[in-house]
Amino acid sequence: MFKKILIVFLCLLQASIFSELKADPVRQQINLNRDWHFTLGDPAGAQQPSFSDQTWEQVNLPHSFSLPYFMWKSVYNGYGWYRRTIEMPEEWKGKQVAIEFEGVFIQSEVYLNGKRVGEHTGGYTGFCYDLTPFLKPGKNILAVRVNNLWKPDVAPRAGDHQFSGGIYRDVYLHVTDPLHVSWCGTFISTPEVSRASASFRAETEIRNDYTQSQQFSIRTEIVSPEGKTVSQAETKEMLKAGSTRIFTQYPAAITNPSLWHPDTPNLYKAVTTILKGTNIVDRQETTFGIRWFEWRADKGFFINGEHYYLLGANVHQDHAGWGDAVTNAGFRRDIQMMKDCGFNTIRGSHYPHDPSFARACDEIGILFFPENAFWGMGGGSGDRDGWGTPSSSCYPPNPADQDHFDRSVLAQLKELIRINRNSPSITAWSMSNEPFFTDASTNERMKQLLNKATDSTHLWDPTRLVAIGGSQRKGVDKLGKNQIAFYNGDGAGFLEPGVPSMVSEYGSVTTHRPGTFDPGWADLKDGFNRPEWRGGQVIWCGFDHGTVGGTGLAIMGLVDYFRIPKRSWYWYREAYAKGNRNPAEPAWPVPGTPAKIVLSADKTTLAAPDGTDDAHILITLSDADGNPVSNEVPVKLTILSGPGEFPTGTTIQFMPPSEEEASDITIRDGKAAIEFRSYYAGTTVIEASAEGLPSSELTIRTLGQPTWESAGCPKVADRPYKRYIAPVKEEPANELLLAVNRPSFVSSTAELSSRTLSNDDDDQTAWFADPSDANAWWKLDLEASYDLSAIEVIFPTTDIHRYIIEVSADNQSWSTVSDQRTSEKKEKKQCVEGDLGKNIRFVRISFTSGRAGLSEVKIGGKPADL
Template sequence: MNKKTLVTIIFFLQIMICWNLNAAPVRQQINLNRGWLFTLGDVEEAEQTSFSDQSWEQVNLPHSFSLPYFMWKSVYNGYGWYRKTIEMPAAWKGKQVSVEFEGIFIQSEVFLNGQRVGEHTGGYTGFCYDLTPFLKPGKNILAVRVNNLWKADVAPRAGDHQFSGGIYRDVYLHITDPLHVAWCGTFITTPEVSKSSASFRAETEIRNDHARPQQFTIRTEIVSPKGKIVSKAETKETLEAGSSRIFTQYPASIIDPALWHPDSPNLYKAVTTIQQGNKVTDRKETVFGIRWFEWTADKGFFLNGEHFYLLGANVHQDHAGWGDAVTNAGFRRDIQMMKDCGFNTIRGSHYPHDPSFAQACDEIGILFFPENAFWGMGGGSGDRDGWGTPSSGCYPPNPEDQDRFDRSVLYQLKELIRINRNSPSITAWSMSNEPFFTDASTNERMKQLLNKATDSTHVWDPTRLVAIGGSQRKGVDKLGKNQIAFYNGDGAGFLNPGVPSMVSEYGSVTTHRPGTFEPGWADLKDGFNRPEWRGGQVIWCGFDHGTVGGTGLAIMGLVDYFRIPKRSWYWYREAYAKGNRNPVEPQWPESGIPAKIGLSADKTTIAAPDGTDDVHILISLLDASGKPVSNEIPVKLSVLSGPGEFPTGSSIQFMPPSEEETSDITIRDGKAAIEFRSYYAGTTIIEASAEGLPASTLTIRTLGQPTWESAGRPKVADRPYKRYIAPKKEEPVNELLLAVNRPSFVSSTAELSSRTLSNDGDDQTAWFADPSDKAAWWKLDLEASYDLNAIELVFPTVDIHQYVIEVSSDNQSWITVSNQRTSNKKEKKQRIDGDLGKNIRFVRISFISGNAGLSEVKVGGNPTNL
């Protein structure tokens, strides 16, 4: 055989090997969002294959029990069932088949063909089950029993958001070889990194579901943002049958890495290949970035060795109409909106977000603080249902619940980290939000749990620091080591705390759109107050959101629930994105004569009919010249032809808000918007109509399969919106707990005293004004709007106390609710009851006599619905 022939044979052998390795995907991911059957309520034997589900509603995922939902304070709490048929083809024989749920709120039981596959508790983290033992060729019935009932021993126990049930995130099937990379089983880190070089550590968890031990090769290739392989590692390993193990590799260091930064979000890939001889059993790609962070107590935050001031917003996960059941595209728009107005940071308030959220932060270039679901809500204590009323402390007071609650917090935290740990945008893991909102009897248990969480996080991810969210009370900011203190509310005014820190919540705008052209924090109006030691500042909050706390808490966003910016968003765009130290106010629409309807969308193509993509449709009222006007008239969107749906079905009606009966689906300031999605491919024509105006149309094209025509042109069921009225519960005793641990402000403080002692929940401690202060006052910020019905003052001594109690909604205009200027009665305690004001956020006590001091201020009331 001559040399030329040998070279030719080798060449063709190489081609054959490459063809064998790449002829078909060794790992398949199948989207399961389309074509489920659903019913509210708990149904006996609904997991059985013989069960008749013909009367159930046809739905698609992501889906919520509350669909359609428009920021109302109450939602259904109870059970719901989902069923879907899965066809097993012959090609799956000998494969491993698993199902991944990215999120079900809050407790789920999964069945296949009547057999229990698994149970998961925790509403914000994903999980994966092996279906292989339960599958059979042909038709299989996947059934999921879901409930969103409050549980005393499950985190979170309460919070300022909504708690709708459902399979509200994406669902996927994974088809792999029995020898494969485990779910979320890769972790790529850069132990040593600088601007000139970077080293790599690749941890890969491999699962062997064969009946015998397996020998194999693991190859990890590092691929640059330009698509070039820049480093690799290859090792030969053995794994016992029915087991999994983490294997560690160290691909060679590289020089001049392309660093990840919000201004240049460079992303690398680690391609993990498992091979047995010429057979590839699995190939998995992991996206990551090369960068490094540093937090200091005196100089703030550093990114890639350079000082970087964090400017950001808190972001909740729900959208108008769809509630928590948001597409990946919807999250991406949210992140882009925050970046477009000049923010470089998002805090994921206050629970783990969808995996696509972190992915979009990575790709768009915005730093991200994910947060675990460990929080409660001010204004309550004991074991109250925090979803029926916004009033449960963050930690259970009953000892029998406490160990299970600890496990709930830690388990969800571990899942959060495992799912998101490769994301370069994640700057630190936040353990909590305002954990000080808890009974005094649970303070030590709460702190012990935070210490367990931080210690565990350093084990699960030793590459990042840990943050304590809302740490401004009870010494929470000083827990542990290598931690960042997040200060909410009055934390913005703290002096240098001596630990790495940032303001994780400041200000709020608290208004329906359009609002006013201002930042929501007085400090920003007079300049950019950025102390050298502060790591950054994050506004409360980015978007309006649904909440059990009512409208007063819901409308604190820079952008409204329908994803139309308020005027405050434009302030930040001028000040931050454009760098204008004196922000210039744009010209706003004025009242005019509507002559036509502007109809537009962020894009006119939906990439796939599977619930991962959608379009954001915007309505604008225009005058005859095409200029926007601020008038508010009814406008209707309708699907004239083709596939697709609004949250309300094939049409949606926007109404002007009215004082008599507020419409939750509103047109305000001449604009309205909604998200539109399709579960079939094809062309959709949407019409906007209003009485007396010519109609406008918009064409949306959805790509992929199946087509609407091939499916028989199915009609979308109408889902008329109506507010959910929760069953009446026994009214709770007025606990006067709204003031506990809320921010307080004073005219002065005597030596060895503190303003926080006046609303710490302890009558035995007290704040005293400085003796020289002849016009002393104490002021409380409830941090949200309430309709007040009781105020109680407890004084340090029995004496004649002369004072005035005032309340305010805006910290500017004050209403007197009790005038004791001329009192001559000695008293230790004073309480007033009745209607003390609607939409109240601030309470002020001004002292007339010289003995100014307070042991405790107690406030009672209910969240405002504006």
């Protein structure tokens, strides 16, 4: 009896000791977002501790060179420096201290106490450096030199978004034992999974920074969504000094797993513990999910054995005022807005997104396609600066740049996968976006790089398939093995390709808020055909965003830049979410007499003063009865007291877009909004005011430390908004490349011909209409709005060709720019030049006699500002 009591006592004692050990903070993660000094430019010696930064601006992270930024087409390109102090306490002695940057655009050099720690190139993936050799007790000076200069041998070379510089994501210190799990070093997969059971594979990368070999145990526990340990594995290992190794374990399979699904986003945890004897030296939690995907060329997409049609939106990382320096809470709001209107999928266009983005998709329940930063933008060629103009060859035409460019693409892809590989929402890794927008001389190198990327991805993550994003030209949809073809544009009118596929971009709307209550793509109104082989359809795009391409490319979202839905968002909510207890078409605001300013927010308590949380503040004008009105009058937000800030500082002014003095900070349709954040704990009082209207107030409380009062009530600097005017550059020659590889549509096609041959940048190929087609026409979608200056038409033969050329902004109203219906001239080519129309998206050629055919259509112009 005594022996049994002793055993029970010892078991309880061991459990108690283990519980206390588990609670011991053996690993610390410290947020470094607060209290930086920043300056634009490249002052000499700024890395040295003795350098004086007292005249620099005090900033907090996430931060952008362009702050405040409001969707303008130009941003500063050059250098910027960041500096801050790191205090090393006594308890860090004998510890390993590393610094993690979640994202710096596009190139960074990190120094500690004047010594170079490392350099990273690639603006959308995180990286981690060991600071231990450079640290000293007490005060340490961290300095980061950043530039956002275009580089011909670094991906991406172009794109329809903005390329602001800065430390625009979170920064953390990690304090660990010298024997520890490496940065992003755990990979949990489920090799065999069904509704009845699931097996586990745990790969843990461990680093030994001791000067001697270490013996230790690795314990991996699988914890259910309910918090119960359901499986574990423990192995004894040894690791040589100064080395890193991946250890693989197989915790026991479980029965009846709680599967992850967008409708039921069940999440498990893998708790990895490193023990030396009975002492815990490191402990880390990794969230993952149990589910399985299947892609079939003939049946589409399946999750957990059930067919599932993907309905989604493309999403950029860019918010009003803050630019790409978005909080984790801001990303979560974006994802929730897409789910609320009925989407189940997000494509992370067109670069790796913040790590918190995938985590929020996991938790909210929405499938996610991350994408590497290998993409092109039509309309330009060669080594044109893709950030000074919206286009450049996707792959570098200069042979001297090509090997380094390949390494750049593969390095960013590897980092993307390592950082995000445990997220159950990630359905496939996308290698690219529209890589066919590249000089003809680089076609083969571009395809070889895609093959390298897909092969490497299968090694780095054998659990998922690989997608080729924007694969509708030059045969890139058929590259490699075990791939999914993403097709952009062309009105989603793709035929069965014989490979797993989905439409990854379709049907953009181009309008400022409020827009109209329709989907933007008319086919959806009539019940869009969903062939059983198609995996799904993803709209371009979810949100308005800043872009070097100008307003015409910027305002294609279902939600505006300030995160207020356009009316098309409500159409999708009704069609896909079946209203979700909301009316099909809300009562829209109408003109009235503004009498009140209603001030509200998505939350009035922020969890932490560290740049990870914020609040979305909404201004609504209403009449005396509380009904929203569509009037647009100037409204000002002012922080009366407390620590918070807007991107412009302590005040922000919203102006009607119709007024001459209006800035890009607008109030439209009676509503305006902005995101508010605070870097100190405390209570902030915000006032909304407008001439002739009573003011209103909103109080937001921020939790945590330090408090605003304990810090001495520091003032937030005012940051007045001004459009950045870029230095004048020599305009590139009119290359007539806007039409190349854009989506085309035809009345008919002759046998053995194809509509794509009319704008493939090869005038030796041609599209022909069917001979029986008496009203033949060919139409081009430029996919964005342009001010056109030239249209050149090349025919298959020298003959009398009778036709008209028309242009349109909306695919409904057409203007004739060339009327050749009565021509008697034999010709093979015609070029129309001049002012051919503003804000043009569509070009149509209608034939009135003779056999209809086109060898090539070439178009020149520049992006439009709407």
